Amino acid sequence: MSRRSKWRAKREPGEHRDRWMITYADLITLLLIFFVIMYAMSNPDSGKYNVVTQSLQNTFNQSNSILEGGSGIVGETITKPTPPDNEEQNPTDSDTEPDVTDDDNQPLTEREKQFRSQEEELQNLFNTITQYIEDNSLNDQIFVADKPQGISITLSDRFLFDQGQAALKDNAAPILSKLASLFRNLNTVVSIEGHTDNVPIGTNSSYKDNWQLSGERALSILRFFLDQEKLNPDGFQYAGYADTRPTGDNSTEAGRQKNRRVEITVLRQLQP
Known part of the structure; x- marks a missing residue:
């Protein structure tokens, strides 16, 4: 190689x-x-690009800026639009009358006056009942509270009814008469609601169950207001809720006693 x-x-x-x-x-x-x-x-589509650019410029060049006399985004001075020639401005009126009226100075409507009047009535009712409870040492029998739906007056069943019964006791009349005198001139609705504990009705009772007992107890108080005190029936409503709305623990005697009650609520509701 x-x-x-x-x-x-x-x-x-x-x-x-x-x-x-x-x-x-x-x-x-x-x-x-x-x-x-x-x-x-x-x-890019130059035609579409030019349309978008022109639209943005027109928007930023508008003269209706929030700040009078300020400059826009593109640097143009913002001026107040001149009113048409056919609109004459009275300098005297513009100097003496504000452009915006304060809501606090606006006259109240008839409905607003009624609501304010009702709130004053409810507050007076609350204060009167509270004082009555204190004067008569009824703090363990009557409870009053100002709730969103109205003034709630809770009455224990111990001085209203016998056990398992819906007939009013004689000593219940004074407090119910006092309440009736306060309800007489109210322009609202009074709701009466009966409540029980969760213990079933005994076999010897004349009532089928706690639903019937709670409804009959509420009806007994309503009948007292209508028949004995002659109050207007249009201002009342009643219902029985049995043990479905407890306020206490049904597993204890104290809780069951708290649940056996009648609630009378003066509603925040104007009559038509």
Whole structure:
């Protein structure tokens, strides 16, 4: 073998190892061409771009700025619009009358006057009953509270009824007569609700269940107001809820006693 052939045999393996760079360079070139074509195809719609730009400029150039005499976003001075020629402004009126009327100075509507009058009546009712309870030491028998729906007067069943009965006791008349005198001139609705504990009615009772007993107890008080005190029936409503709305724990005697009650609520509700 000649000396040239030996030299060529030694050089060929190194040349084969570097040929991958040619393929890599071709790949990079093709990727560059691809992205150039993609960019050329993604030119924005100049017509739509101009429409959007003009719309934004018109919006920012409007003269109805919040600040009188300020400058807009694009630097134009904001001025107050000039009123039409056919509208005459009286400088005397503008100097003496404010542009915005204070709500506190607005005259009350007839409905608002009625509500305010009713709130005064309810507050007086609350104070009168509270004082009556204190004067007669009835704190353990009568409870009064000012609730969102109205003035709530809770009467314990201990001085209203015998156990398991709905007929009023004789000593219940004075407090009910006092309440009737306070309800007589109220322009609202009085709701009477009967409640019991969860102990079932005995087999010897004349009432079927606690639903009937609670309703009959509420009705007995309503009858007293209508028949004995001659109050207007249009201002009353009654219902019995049995043991569905407890205020105490029915697992204890004290809780059951608290649940056996009649609630009389003077509602925050104007009569039509």
